[in-house]
Amino acid sequence: MKLFEYKAKELLWKHGIPIPEGQVVSSANQIRAISGPVMVKAQVLIGGRGKAGGIKPANTADEAKKVASAILGMNIRGYITKEVLVERRLNIAKELYLGITVDRSRRSLLIMASAEGGMDIESVPEDKILMLPIDPLIGYQKFMGRQVATFMKLQKGQAAQVEDICGKLAGLMAAEDAELAEINPLVITAEGKVVASDGKITIDSDALFRHKEYEALKEDLTPLEEKAKKLDIAFVQLDGDIGVIANGAGLTMATLDSINMFGGKAGVFLDLGGTDDPEKVKAAMNLMKEANMKVILLNIFGGITKCDTVAKGVLEAIGSKGSPVPIVARIKGVNEEIAREMLRNAGMIPASGLSEAAEKASKESLR
Amino acid sequence: MIHMTVIIDENTKVVVQGITGYQGTYHSQAMRDFGTQVVAGVTPGKAGTTVNDIPVFEFVSDAVEKTGANTSCIFVPAPNTKDAALEAINAGIKTIVVVTEHVPLHDEIPMVAIARSRGVTLIGPNCPGLASPGRAKVGILPSKIFRKGNIGVVSRSGTLTYEIVNAMTEAKLGQSTCVGIGGDRVPGTTFVDVLEKFQKDRQTKKIVLVGEIGGTAEEEAAEYIKANVTKPVIAYIAGRTAPPGKRMGHAGAIIARGRGTAESKIKALEAAGVKVAPLPTDVPRLLA
Numbered sequence: 001m002k003l004f005e006y007k008a009k010e011l012l013w014k015h016g017i018p019i020p021e022g023q024v025v026s027s028a029n030q031i032r033a034i035s036g037p038v039m040v041k042a043q044v045l046i047g048g049r050g051k052a053g054g055i056k057p058a059n060t061a062d063e064a065k066k067v068a069s070a071i072l073g074m075n076i077r078g079y080i081t082k083e084v085l086v087e088r089r090l091n092i093a094k095e096l097y098l099g100i101t102v103d104r105s106r107r108s109l110l111i112m113a114s115a116e117g118g119m120d121i122e123s124v125p126e127d128k129i130l131m132l133p134i135d136p137l138i139g140y141q142k143f144m145g146r147q148v149a150t151f152m153k154l155q156k157g158q159a160a161q162v163e164d165i166c167g168k169l170a171g172l173m174a175a176e177d178a179e180l181a182e183i184n185p186l187v188i189t190a191e192g193k194v195v196a197s198d199g200k201i202t203i204d205s206d207a208l209f210r211h212k213e214y215e216a217l218k219e220d221l222t223p224l225e226e227k228a229k230k231l232d233i234a235f236v237q238l239d240g241d242i243g244v245i246a247n248g249a250g251l252t253m254a255t256l257d258s259i260n261m262f263g264g265k266a267g268v269f270l271d272l273g274g275t276d277d278p279e280k281v282k283a284a285m286n287l288m289k290e291a292n293m294k295v296i297l298l299n300i301f302g303g304i305t306k307c308d309t310v311a312k313g314v315l316e317a318i319g320s321k322g323s324p325v326p327i328v329a330r331i332k333g334v335n336e337e338i339a340r341e342m343l344r345n346a347g348m349i350p351a352s353g354l355s356e357a358a359e360k361a362s363k364e365s366l367r
Numbered sequence: 368m369i370h371m372t373v374i375i376d377e378n379t380k381v382v383v384q385g386i387t388g389y390q391g392t393y394h395s396q397a398m399r400d401f402g403t404q405v406v407a408g409v410t411p412g413k414a415g416t417t418v419n420d421i422p423v424f425e426f427v428s429d430a431v432e433k434t435g436a437n438t439s440c441i442f443v444p445a446p447n448t449k450d451a452a453l454e455a456i457n458a459g460i461k462t463i464v465v466v467t468e469h470v471p472l473h474d475e476i477p478m479v480a481i482a483r484s485r486g487v488t489l490i491g492p493n494c495p496g497l498a499s500p501g502r503a504k505v506g507i508l509p510s511k512i513f514r515k516g517n518i519g520v521v522s523r524s525g526t527l528t529y530e531i532v533n534a535m536t537e538a539k540l541g542q543s544t545c546v547g548i549g550g551d552r553v554p555g556t557t558f559v560d561v562l563e564k565f566q567k568d569r570q571t572k573k574i575v576l577v578g579e580i581g582g583t584a585e586e587e588a589a590e591y592i593k594a595n596v597t598k599p600v601i602a603y604i605a606g607r608t609a610p611p612g613k614r615m616g617h618a619g620a621i622i623a624r625g626r627g628t629a630e631s632k633i634k635a636l637e638a639a640g641v642k643v644a645p646l647p648t649d650v651p652r653l654l655a
Contacts, residue, residue, distance in 0.1 A: 102472065104582040104619070107479055107553045122624055136480035179472050206618070207471035209446055234616040249550055249616025250524025250579050253605035254647050260608045261646060269609075271616035273468070274495070274507075274525040301526040301533075303509050304393060332533070333509070354530060355648045 001203045001214065004043045006085045008199035012183070015172040017165050018195045022087025028068040033061050037089040040067045044079040047120070052076045057089060090197055095185035096152060097121055097129075098166065099200075100173050102180075109134040109173060111144060111166065115152040117185035140170035154188075161194035162186070177207035224290060231283050233272060240265025242365050243293035245284045247272040247300050255299045258354055264362030267293050276305045276333070278313030285317035295326050297361040299354060302333025311339035315346050322347050326364045330357040373519065373544040373564045373571070374462060374488055375403075375438065375503045382407040382430040382460070384451045385442035386418050390466070394442070394507050395421060401504040406434040427458040438462040440496065440505050448492060449474035456487050464505045465491030465555070469618075475553045482555055490556045493618070494549030495525040500542055508532075508547065516541015518654065519565035521558055522577035523550050523584070523619070527605060531577060531647050538651035543570040550579070550617030558588035566596050573599045575650060576641070580606030581620045581627040589635035600641045601653045604629045 003011070006024045013019050024043065025031055042054030049055050054076050058064035064086055074081045095118035103110035111132040116124050130151040134140050145163035154162060165186070173181050180202040187197040208214055228235030234249065242259055244266050246252040252271040259266055268291050272280050281300065288296055300310055310331050318327070329343045330351040340350040349364070351357035381398060385391040386408025396419050399405045407430035408418050414425035424430040427439065439455040441448060441463065448467045455463050463482065470478075470492040482489035490497060496506010500515040512529055514536040522528040528547050535542065546561045548554050558576060565571045574596070578585040585604065592600055607629040609615050611622040622628050633643050644650045 102476075102552055104552050104584070105587065108476060136477045137484055174473055177471055177473055204472045206445065206469040207473065210471075234614070236610075236613045236615065238610060246526070248524060248526030249620055250522070250527030250577070250605045251530055253579060253609055253615050253620070254527050254530070254603075256609070257605060257607045258646050258648075266608065269613075269615060273616070301529050303507065303526075303529070332530075334511075353534075353648060355646055 001205050001208070001217070002045045003201045003203065003217075004045065004083070005041065005199055006043055006083070007217070008201040009196065011172060011176055011201055012196050012199050015168045015175070017168050018193065019199070020087040020090055020195060020197065022085055024083050024085050025068065026072070026083045028065040028072065031061060031065050031068060031086055034064060034086070038064055038086050039089050040064055040071060041085045041087070042071050042074060042076060042081040043083040043085055044076045044081055046077050046079050049076060054081060090187050090195060091190035092187050093190045094188040096162070096188065097124070097184045098148070098162070098169065098186045099180070099182035099184065100169055101182070103133055106133045108136050111148060111170075113148040113151060121184065134170070140167060142167060157192055158188055158194055165194060176201070177204045177211060178202060179204045224287065228270070228287060231280070231287070233270060233280070233284060233287070235287070236269040238266050238269060240267040241294035242266050242361050243268040243270065243288045243291050243296045245270045245272065245281070245288055245296065245298045247276055248274045251299065251301060255297065255354065255358060258358035259297070259362055262359045262362035264358070264365045267291070274303070276300055276302045276310055278305060278310050281310055282313040282317040285314055293325060295328065295361050295364045296323070297357060298327065298329040298331070299357055300331045302331060307331040307333045307336045307339035308342060311342045315342065318346065328357050328361040328364065330354065373499065373568050374497060374546065375499055375505055377502055379438050379462070379503045379505065380404045380406045380434065380436045381438045381440055381505055382409060382427060382434070382436035383421070383440050383442065384409045384427065384455065386410055386421065386423060387413050388442055390507070391442040392418050394440070395419060397510060398440070398504050401498065401510045402501070403503040403505065406430070407436050427455045427460065431458045431460065436460070438505060439464070441465045441467060443467060445469040445471070449478045452478050452489065453481065456482060456485055461487055463487060463489045464494065464496040465489065466494065466496060466507055467491075468493035470551070472553065475551060479553055479555045488556060490546065491549040491551070491554065493551045495528065495547035497544060497546040499544040506547065508545065512536055513545070514539070514541035517543050517570055517572040518575060519543050519568065519571040519573070520545040520575045520577070521561040521565070522547050523579050523617070524577055524605065527647065528577055531575065531603065531650050534648055534651050535575070535654065538655070540651055540654050543568060550619050552582065552619040558584050559591045562588060562591055562596055566598060571598065573601065573654060575654070576600055576602040578602065578604045578632055579617070579620050580604075580609050580615065580622050580629050581617070583627065585632035586635040589639040589641065592641060593639040601644060601650055602636050602641050603644045603647050603650055604632050
């Protein structure tokens with residue numbers, strides 16, 4: 001779960017990392033009197049805010065209100081700005097980069113640091129980035145912070161501050177169950193203070209059971225995605241017209257790829273997880289009906305449940321009136337012949353294999 | 368005689384952690400029907416009871432002491448998974464299959480690191496387990512799709528593996544061992560770990576690798592194959608049509624910042640001499 005910048009900064013602050021003084025507002029007249037220049041920053045979960053006009057300076061409260069009204073409601077690459085962060089503008093002497101993420105190959109956390117902050121870390125040359133894995137059996141230790149500060153070639157006063165921030169960021173990762181915590185830029189001000197000027201934090205959604213405080217946070221989901229989430233179904237909207245329901249991430253992806261091979265295009269990726277629970281299949285069919293697809297492809301590889309039981313759930317979801325769009329159904333496992341017969345009798349297009357199902361669904365969609 | 372086995376065999380004695388739950392109960396019986404010795408179960412508070420005649424203990428250490436269990440299959444809920452795995456390691460268990468999905472990242476990382484440092488083979492989390500037809504099965508793979516043979520299968524997926532193994536079996540291409548390493552970002556066992564075992568295993572003559580988008584595990588596998596694997600390898604990579612930035616079901620299946628694409632994986636594997644199947648159903652054809 002990605003956090004908005006202001007929420008990420010609240011967490012940085014909570015863990016003792018300095019941030020600029022500021023306030024979040026959802027309407028311009030909530031802006032309090034300000035002393036000195038500020039930045040008004042759109043709160044959206046997408047990169048490239050600055051280029052899109054979502055970050056603007058202001059020198060007085062009146063100016064800040066004017067700028068905020070212009071940014072609030074702004075559509076930034078598909079995301080509507082509902083809140084802005086108004087914060088004190090820093091006197092920037094130098095911009096650094098500091099982040100902690102997961103290194104999948106090493107199966108550990110990884111500290112990334114660079115003396116060249118302020119831009120996308122992807123565009124910084126590799127030899128300008130320090131990649132420091134945190135051995136899980138050793139954990140974060142102070143010497144790692146010193147390695148970071150040494151790599152950045154900082155003066156003594158700033159080095160001590162960066163070392164401290166590094167340790168606090170590592171502490172935040174563990175305490176908040178974050179999978180990414182990034183400060184870009186980490187600013188050295190003209191006054192010699194080190195301050196987090198931006199913050200990007202992603203919380204591990206598998207760890208939300210021990211973070212009740214995030215329950216109230218709203219995510220930017222479509223109504224259908226919201227419903228799917230409640231049902232613990234992985235649901236991704238794509239730009240084609242075939243709705244794919246399958247069980248298991250790999251099988252669902254393989255079904256999408258197979259459709260593509262036969263000239264069709266998937267519009268919905270719906271993964272039930274590795275289950276063939278008839279109730280879940282039924283819920284997925286109901287969800288798919290709302291997605292307005294031209295064709296529905298159901299591909300279930302049965303494990304625990306018998307195919308005829310799964311087929312019964314599908315028939316219940318469709319109801320006595322039948323489906324307004326063609327449904328290609330393939331259910332593999334025990335009693336699959338009985339299931340195929342049931343589906344055929346209900347007006348569906350049965351298929352026995354994955355390729356056959358993909359071919360039939362593609363054909364129907366191109367009709 | 369050289370002992371031939373990939374991770375599990377006839378001497379595998381399984382303790383099922385979380386045996387009294389629906390999955391634990393169902394699959395302990397299914398494993399037994401496959402020929403696996405399921406000797407014990409563990410569920411806190413249920414010691415002294417039995418599940419399908421399998422004795423249930425309070426602690427893994429009790430199960431090890433009383434039954435000689437050497438392998439654990441974990442079905443406990445995600446919040447308790449790390450504790451369950453570390454309890455098994457502490458009790459001296461050397462092979463652990465973690466079926467549970469949605470294990471938090473900050474539990475997964477130390478769990479996997481501790482297992483590796485203790486020389487424990489931990490498969491998963493979020494995996495279907497493994498099966499050696501004619502010998503044993505630990506996990507939730509459907510028994511009826513298998514056929515004894517000489518092809519080793521290693522996969523990041525669950526049901527897609529069943530799909531491919533089933534197609535192989537229908538084509539009379541049997542399996543030596545099939546290992547589902549799971550779809551999480553921090554797996555206990557990697558493609559490279561299993562490839563190394565297949566290369567050494569005398570029964571395994573050919574290898575099937577099933578990968579998917581996200582991370583660089585397939586690229587690392589390709590590098591390893593190029594340098595160390597002399598047996599023919601066939602691969603299938605799921606997610607050629609997956610859009611970037613979207614998590615496709617598995618926690619690890621995401622194209623992040625242009626990395627982890629199917630194209631990059633296919634290119635790396637082909638450069639290592641691996642034949643890559645365009646469709647899952649093409650795998651048997653390429654094996655023949």
